[in-house]
Amino acid sequence: NAGVTQTPKFQVLKTGQSMTLQCAQDMNHEYMSWYRQDPGMGLRLIHYSVGAGITDQGEVPNGYNVSRSTTEDFPLRLLSAAPSQTSVYFCASSKTSGGGPKANEQFFGPGTRLTVL
Amino acid sequence: GNSVTQMEGPVTLSEEAFLTINCTYTATGYPSLFWYVQYPGEGLQLLLKATKADDKGSNKGFEATYRKETTSFHLEKGSVQVSDSAVYFCALSSGSARQLTFGSGTQLTVLP
Numbered sequence: 001n002a003g004v005t006q007t008p009k010f011q012v013l014k015t016g017q018s019m020t021l022q023c024a025q026d027m028n029h030e031y032m033s034w035y036r037q038d039p040g041m042g043l044r045l046i047h048y049s050v051g052a053g054i055t056d057q058g059e060v061p062n063g064y065n066v067s068r069s070t071t072e073d074f075p076l077r078l079l080s081a082a083p084s085q086t087s088v089y090f091c092a093s094s095k096t097s098g099g100g101p102k103a104n105e106q107f108f109g110p111g112t113r114l115t116v117l
Numbered sequence: 118g119n120s121v122t123q124m125e126g127p128v129t130l131s132e133e134a135f136l137t138i139n140c141t142y143t144a145t146g147y148p149s150l151f152w153y154v155q156y157p158g159e160g161l162q163l164l165l166k167a168t169k170a171d172d173k174g175s176n177k178g179f180e181a182t183y184r185k186e187t188t189s190f191h192l193e194k195g196s197v198q199v200s201d202s203a204v205y206f207c208a209l210s211s212g213s214a215r216q217l218t219f220g221s222g223t224q225l226t227v228l229p
Binding site: 004031033035040041042043044045048050058090092094096105106108109110111 | 121153158159160161162163166206215216217219220221222
């Protein structure tokens with residue numbers, strides 16, 4: 001298994017540009033989420049999904065869109081990039097059914113470092 | 118709402134020293150508690166967890182005990198190694214929600 005993969009690793013945008021951060025997992029996990037990591041603030045939840053076709057907002061959703069058309073993929077779209085969106089973005093997934101010791105353990109991707117000029 | 122407070126970093130220790138990183142939380146209901154570790158340039162990895170009061174999570178020599186009376190989940194290790202240098206995050210999830218609430222992270226550097 002590749003686990004959780006994210007592309008690109010690095011990206012530089014100009015203010016106002018749009019782009020999509022890709023996230024995929026091959027573990028058949030129902031739950032997927034996006035976090036942003038900023039210095040001194042830990043990770044903050046942007047959006048999450050409990051299954052294909054279902055998404056919801058987290059703590060800091062403004063300026064971001066998501067969709068979940070398949071179990072495997074959960075892309076994050078920046079509609080009009082702003083310097084305040086300069087951050088490191090992490091995607092995570094977890095299995096939410098079936099119980100067992102791994103239930104609800106979140107697996108993280110390697111992150112995308114985004115700079116908005 | 119939920120919140121997690123971690124001790125301020127950075128923390129610098131010599132190899133084989135004792136480590137404590139304090140973590141306290143505020144949550145509704147009965148949260149599950151986690152410690153995640155982030156090595157340089159990588160994503161977060163689950164280090165250990167505890168799902169109910171008085172549970173002790175342990176992994177790779179690290180331990181943390183879920184203390185409901187003090188709402189704490191302090192991370193400890195008896196003898197740190199250079200390879201333990203990383204950022205450590207305390208986190209919780211509560212109720213039926215899967216979302217994690219994170220502390221701000223503590224940078225640990227272990228010197229040889």
